[in-house]
Amino acid sequence: MPPLLSVQNASKSYSGNKVLDNAWLELASGEAHALMGENGAGKSTLIKLLAGVVTPDIIDLKLNGTPIQIRSAQEAFVLGLRFIHQELNVVPQLSVAENLFLQSVYPKRFGLVDWRSLNKKAKTMLSGLGIEHIAPEKKMARLSTGDKMLVKIAAALLGEANETASVFVLDEPTAALSSEETGRLFELIGQLKTRGCAVLYVSHRLEEIFALCEHVTVMRDGKTVASKAISETKQSELIELMTGRSLQQVYGKRGESVFQDVLLDIQRLESQKLKGIKFKLFKGEIVGLAGLAGSGRSELLRAIMGVDASRHEILLEGQPFLASSPSSSWEQGLAFVPEERRAEGLVLSHSVANNVALPHLNQMSHGGVVLKRRLQAKKARALTEQVRLKARGMGQKVKELSGGNQQKVVFARALAASPRLLLLDEPGRGVDVGAKVDIYTFIRQLSQKGTGIILASSDLTELLGLCDRILILHEGKQVALVKAQGLSQAELLGLCYQTKAAA
Amino acid sequence: MTRLGRLTRRFGTLLGFLIVILFFWFNLPDTFMTARNLLNISQQVSMLAVVAFSMTIVMVMNDFDLSVGSMASLAGIVAALLFSQGSSVFLGVSAALAVGLLGGLINGVLVSLVGILPFVATLGTLTIFSGLAFFVSGGKTIFGRDIPAAFSGFARAGLPLGTLNERPLLLPNLTLVALIVLFLVWLTLEHTTFGRRLYAIGGNREASRLAGVRVRLLRLLAFVLTGLGAALAGLMYASRVASANPTQGAGLMLDAIAAVFLGMTMSEEGEPHVLATLVGVLILGVLDNGLTQMQVDSYVREMLMGGIIVAAVASSSLGKQS
Numbered sequence: 001m002p003p004l005l006s007v008q009n010a011s012k013s014y015s016g017n018k019v020l021d022n023a024w025l026e027l028a029s030g031e032a033h034a035l036m037g038e039n040g041a042g043k044s045t046l047i048k049l050l051a052g053v054v055t056p057d058i059i060d061l062k063l064n065g066t067p068i069q070i071r072s073a074q075e076a077f078v079l080g081l082r083f084i085h086q087e088l089n090v091v092p093q094l095s096v097a098e099n100l101f102l103q104s105v106y107p108k109r110f111g112l113v114d115w116r117s118l119n120k121k122a123k124t125m126l127s128g129l130g131i132e133h134i135a136p137e138k139k140m141a142r143l144s145t146g147d148k149m150l151v152k153i154a155a156a157l158l159g160e161a162n163e164t165a166s167v168f169v170l171d172e173p174t175a176a177l178s179s180e181e182t183g184r185l186f187e188l189i190g191q192l193k194t195r196g197c198a199v200l201y202v203s204h205r206l207e208e209i210f211a212l213c214e215h216v217t218v219m220r221d222g223k224t225v226a227s228k229a230i231s232e233t234k235q236s237e238l239i240e241l242m243t244g245r246s247l248q249q250v251y252g253k254r255g256e257s258v259f260q261d262v263l264l265d266i267q268r269l270e271s272q273k274l275k276g277i278k279f280k281l282f283k284g285e286i287v288g289l290a291g292l293a294g295s296g297r298s299e300l301l302r303a304i305m306g307v308d309a310s311r312h313e314i315l316l317e318g319q320p321f322l323a324s325s326p327s328s329s330w331e332q333g334l335a336f337v338p339e340e341r342r343a344e345g346l347v348l349s350h351s352v353a354n355n356v357a358l359p360h361l362n363q364m365s366h367g368g369v370v371l372k373r374r375l376q377a378k379k380a381r382a383l384t385e386q387v388r389l390k391a392r393g394m395g396q397k398v399k400e401l402s403g404g405n406q407q408k409v410v411f412a413r414a415l416a417a418s419p420r421l422l423l424l425d426e427p428g429r430g431v432d433v434g435a436k437v438d439i440y441t442f443i444r445q446l447s448q449k450g451t452g453i454i455l456a457s458s459d460l461t462e463l464l465g466l467c468d469r470i471l472i473l474h475e476g477k478q479v480a481l482v483k484a485q486g487l488s489q490a491e492l493l494g495l496c497y498q499t500k501a502a503a
Numbered sequence: 504m505t506r507l508g509r510l511t512r513r514f515g516t517l518l519g520f521l522i523v524i525l526f527f528w529f530n531l532p533d534t535f536m537t538a539r540n541l542l543n544i545s546q547q548v549s550m551l552a553v554v555a556f557s558m559t560i561v562m563v564m565n566d567f568d569l570s571v572g573s574m575a576s577l578a579g580i581v582a583a584l585l586f587s588q589g590s591s592v593f594l595g596v597s598a599a600l601a602v603g604l605l606g607g608l609i610n611g612v613l614v615s616l617v618g619i620l621p622f623v624a625t626l627g628t629l630t631i632f633s634g635l636a637f638f639v640s641g642g643k644t645i646f647g648r649d650i651p652a653a654f655s656g657f658a659r660a661g662l663p664l665g666t667l668n669e670r671p672l673l674l675p676n677l678t679l680v681a682l683i684v685l686f687l688v689w690l691t692l693e694h695t696t697f698g699r700r701l702y703a704i705g706g707n708r709e710a711s712r713l714a715g716v717r718v719r720l721l722r723l724l725a726f727v728l729t730g731l732g733a734a735l736a737g738l739m740y741a742s743r744v745a746s747a748n749p750t751q752g753a754g755l756m757l758d759a760i761a762a763v764f765l766g767m768t769m770s771e772e773g774e775p776h777v778l779a780t781l782v783g784v785l786i787l788g789v790l791d792n793g794l795t796q797m798q799v800d801s802y803v804r805e806m807l808m809g810g811i812i813v814a815a816v817a818s819s820s821l822g823k824q825s
Contacts, residue, residue, distance in 0.1 A: 307712075345713070348706070350706050358716065359714045365696045370690075370695055373694075
């Protein structure tokens, strides 16, 4: 029997950069199939090819043994492929029943919508899938994320009368779900399997994959590196297959120094998303924050910076420190490089000089009032030279710069105050290799001058290469604080996944 | 885009302004381009100018203040009422400005601390201020002997520039006030840390907050300044017509926003600058003056002015898309 969906020789390059290189994938009817890999391994590109959103360079697709082509989202839909993303396209103002039947014709009576039979139809359908706790009359907006997802999957199942869905692609569906909601989702996926559908399940969560899936395909650097029955593999093997790379030279040499002076002493930190945070950071030390998506890495940085409210007892160089607002944190010698460079870091329509100077305008003015423009430009020039920014001049608009150079502008801003504590959120994301090396060099230089650095990253190589110690977060809780030296990627990933074997 | 294309887009509005001037100059050869008429225009637009300049402060942050017109009316009424009860000019003017400050503070609190959209918040306060102006004045116009000569005389006086045809040529006091406000707003927006932070907030509010800008405080302050400017304009108006009634500032708000928008067509990123707002104000003022002199019907005048505003903003928006 041929596989339900077969993908062979999938290749895709962007301006000479191979993001998919002969990748392959086979889905059998009635199975849940995990697709795994690090960020940038090619998973999402592969999914986009299936969704008809991205055009492949080469691909051989077969559905039930028949060659097919997917050139648009519409064609993917007609072939019975359904995609459930984290961002759900639901209509929050309408009821559950309406969201279910959005693509079909509502039942009518006397030319008006027959609400009673619409709700009844919805009820029958939901209970047929084992979803009995969601009332069809309820406004979609009032549902939890998990329930929205269940409705979305139910709606996808419904499809058009003559086109039945056969393949479901779920992209990190549980990232925002509670464990109870995850349980319900798994029951629904079980229903899909018994109906003979194939479920392609993309997730970083190893336990889920072992609980749910029959098969797993691992990708790395755009290639399919392995495809195995779940019963024939184990977590540590999957971790090695996913990472499989040695540390690169780009991270520079870790100093031999022994840290003595405590810079930051977080005695207690709790917020809506964080609990049990307690650690010390020494002067000149780089502490990494590791954890899965939703583990609270960014939230911890934002709490220390005073962006999000938290209850805390923190000492900064022995003095009580109150993280009340970003402005007071900058004034006390903290600097912050946020995760979303374009949305949170830069005023894109403004010049390099303005962006670099933004937190430091008081120091570049007469008495904090009248701006010294020449001084502003001079300081910006000195700082951007230090970070080796490639720009036409201080007046160039930041939006005209490449991703790497934009990141350097954010860095130059952080350097301007010679910070005592530097908070970095995904400093290497979306940055070309050349700029990465520059940025890592700077992080090292700063730490050698005594700046304490907390670096949150989803890139394990980055964490292991740069950090002295790594703090691992899991669902907002601090679960481990380990020395980076001698730690392997597999061990670190294991800690992130909270597997017993690696811990 | 070519260099030429960029230049015409940025200076298209200015070019249009010159064409309008040339048009009136040609059609009204004896009366338009005279020193007296130009000084007259400067006085006619002075109140609109003050409102538009202070409106620029909030529009720099992508915010709006719809309540400026009714704030101007209210401020005029407050001053006139105090005058009618025998208060000094100083007290009346100070009270009116204090009302502007307080009104601006209310707008600022609603927008910045409570988090209501500026459009909605200031639409609400527009109605409140307007109702308040009617309420405290009993809906009546305050005029005649109630208005002290020292107050109404201010608008009639000016700085002597010389004599022309044996009559003194004056730079009107109201024009002078508008010029001072222009200078202060220009200094604030372009050359103080406060102003630069307002521009940063307008460019990216979240990034500004994370970079340590006190977004809430600054937004609040900006609304206070706009309220103050509106009150000042209301006083200027009351002085000019030597009376106050609860609706006399009503027309200022839309014209002020139009002037800022006209000015915004002249900047590269579409952000407002107060000198560009000045051009917007002058365009509206010159059109109004010239069309009136050509005895164009006032309704036709309105349609023409509305059309020109839409055309200017549309051409700039199309230019940006290409």
